[in-house]
Each structure stands twice: as structure tokens, then as C-alpha cells.
Amino acid sequence: MLVFLLIMSTGTLLLLLFDMKRMTKQLDEIIGNFGTNELVRTNTHSKILIQFIMKINQLIYLFKQDQQNMVKKEKELKQEVTNLSHDLRTPLTSIKGFSELLTDPSLSEAEKKEFLSIIQKKIDHLTMMLMPSMSYPKLNPLISH
């Protein structure tokens, strides 16, 4: 009876330690290749170890989720900066063109007035784009002051 208990107890202990050694390697791989969707796997029947491993996996899952959210957020912000930058350059080119036309001495007063009015509208449009807007929601907190 005592021998049986000793074998059981030592066996359980050894299995537990063996399982932990295996999981340490798994964790090492997970840390090394963080992009993959690996979690720690265990063969144990010990409820306590299972709960411990579940917590570790929860941590890994949260870590990956957090990283994905951050990457997504950064990507969205960058996309908006790219959009804004592009949207700003188009009217600027146009304003430059009209200001060059205005140096033509053969222009009538009416034409000059019209071109100046276009320039002013385009400047107003540009200024508007640098205010909080529906078009660049991610940039709003940044361009509002």
C-alpha cells in the first residue's frame, strides 16, 4: 500500500515536472515566433496546473489581441495622414496654377477677380480640411487645436 502511494505520488510529481519542462519549451517558441497563434498546451490532469496554464494562455491571447489592435490603430492613422496629405496637395497645385495665371498682364479685371475668388475658396477649403472633420476621424483630436 505504501509502495503504491509512493509510486503514485512520485509519478504525479514527475509527470507534472515533465509537463512543465515541455511547456517551458513551448513558451520559448511562442516568445520566439510571436506572430503565430500558438498557445501553451498541456497533457496534465491536475486541475491546478490546468487553471494556471489557462491564465498563461489568457495572457498570451490578450498580448496578441493588444498587438493586433495597436497595429490596426496605427495603420488607420497612417492611412488618414496619407489621405490628408494627398487631399491637401491637389488644391495647392491648383492654387499655384491660378496664382501664376494672375501674373498674366493681358487678363481682364473680371478674370482677375474670378481667379482670386477661386484661390480664396480653395484656401478656405484647405483650412477646413485642417479642422476636425468626418473625413479624418482618427486625426480629429490632433488637428483641432
Add this chain to the structure above:
Amino acid sequence: MLVFLLIMSTGTLLLLLFDMKRMTKQLDEIIGNFGTNELVRTNTHSKILIQFIMKINQLIYLFKQDQQNMVKKEKELKQEVTNLSHDLRTPLTSIKGFSELLTDPSLSEAEKKEFLSIIQKKIDHLTMMLMPSMSYPKLNPLISH
């Protein structure tokens, strides 16, 4: 002798399980309050468990470091957007002012020419700011195309 071995083996097993239960709680707190600099602490003398815990702590450390880097990166990017937005608005206001002055019929031809030249220079400056530059290194990959 057998009794002694049994007590040793069972004792070690129980201590290990008790330690794991304690660490599960610690992990739970770490997950709940991720901002703190907590790591998992163990009282065990088992080398295998210590190595396992070291890996878990490495994961927690990497997670926190990664979060801090992401937050820093986002902050820098946002700061540059704020700077760019501010730097763009100042010349825009100035261009608007000169374009309004140009509608004044009492202006001499020389003055008109000068104001148009100022407008063009400011437009060129604005266009330059939307090109890759030393001033907005974080935004460069975004505003270069």
C-alpha cells in the same frame, strides 16, 4: 524509509501545487492591472518550475515593453501630425490675407506682383512641407507618395 520518501514526495507535490495556485492568482492580478510592473513570484526550489516561471515573466516583460513602444510610436506620430497641421495653417492664413489684399483696386501693379510672388512662395513652401522632410521623419513614409 518508505514513509520518509512518501512524505517527501507528497510534500514536494503539494508545495508545487500550492505554489501554482498562488501564481495563478498573481497572474490574474497581473492581467487585471496590466499597467503595474508586477511579475510572477515563486517560492519554489524546483529548477523546472523556476525556469517555467522565468519564461512566463519574460513573456509579461515583452508584452509590457511592446505596449510601451507602441504607445511611444503612436504618440510621436500624433505629435508630428499636430505639428504639421499647425505648420500648414499658418501660411494658409497668410495666403488668404494676401489674396484678400489683391482684391483692393487701389493697389499698384508692382504691389500686385509682389503679393502674387509672396503667395506663390508660400504655396511652394506648403507643397514642400507635404514632401518627405527632416521636420516630420515619422510622417515621411506617409506623405511621400
